[in-house]
Amino acid sequence: MGTKVADWPQIINDRSNHDFSVLYNQHVGTVRRILARMVTSNDLDDLVQDVFVRVYRFQDSFREEADMKTWIHRICVNTVQDHYRKKRWTGLLSFGTENEPEPVARDNHAEDLQNQNFVEQALHKLSVKERIVVVLFYLEDSTIEEISDALKLPEGTIKSRLHSARIKLQSFMKKEGVDV
Structure with a gap:
């Protein structure tokens, strides 16, 4: 059942084709990584599912x-933006309830986990628009052109958001005592 990348347009355009699972298996890791850097772990599984429901x-x-x-990156971005939009409205409509941020689990003995948590904290200091660009560029190794295509924005806007994000990340790192 060796489905090639070239077959994907056919798979995705053929609703009766059972090879959609091939497409899912090929992209679920990337989708999961992108979303994990933009949302809390509580929302991750639901949003991964939402992305592939939208793909279908x-x-x-x-x-x-x-x-x-x-195309799939664009769907990820739209899903995250919709998620935060819904969250914002939910927060505005829940009058008496406090929405405390989810505590970040830390394992003081595992340096990798500390570094991962530090990166997640730093990313959450950025706006959603900046975070999306940073995740796609630095963590998913997408080019400026690919990000521009996925977000349907000019390349200059992508570069501007990356520059702004770098400045904010440097400021955060200095406050945390990390040499920049």
Whole structure:
């Protein structure tokens, strides 16, 4: 059952094709990594599922000449933006309840976990727009052009957001006593 990358447009455009699982298996790791850097762990599984529901539901909008990776990144971005939009409204509508931030689990004996938590804390200091660009550029190794295509924004805007994010991250790191 060796489905090739070149077959993906056919898989995604053929609703009766059971090879959709191949597409899922090929991209679930990347989708999970992108989302994990943008949302809390409580929301991660639901949002991964939402992304692939959207991939299936909006498969008619996929253009065969487009890059599958860029298209799925765009769906991830839209899903995260919708998630935060819903969260904001939920927060505004819950009058008497306090929405305390989820405590970050720390294992003082594991340096890797500390570093991961530090990176997550730093990323959450950024706006959602900046965080998306940073995650795609630095953590998913997407090019400026790929990010521009995925977000449907000019390359200059992507570069500007990266620059702004770098400044904020440097400031955060200095406050935390990390040499920049």
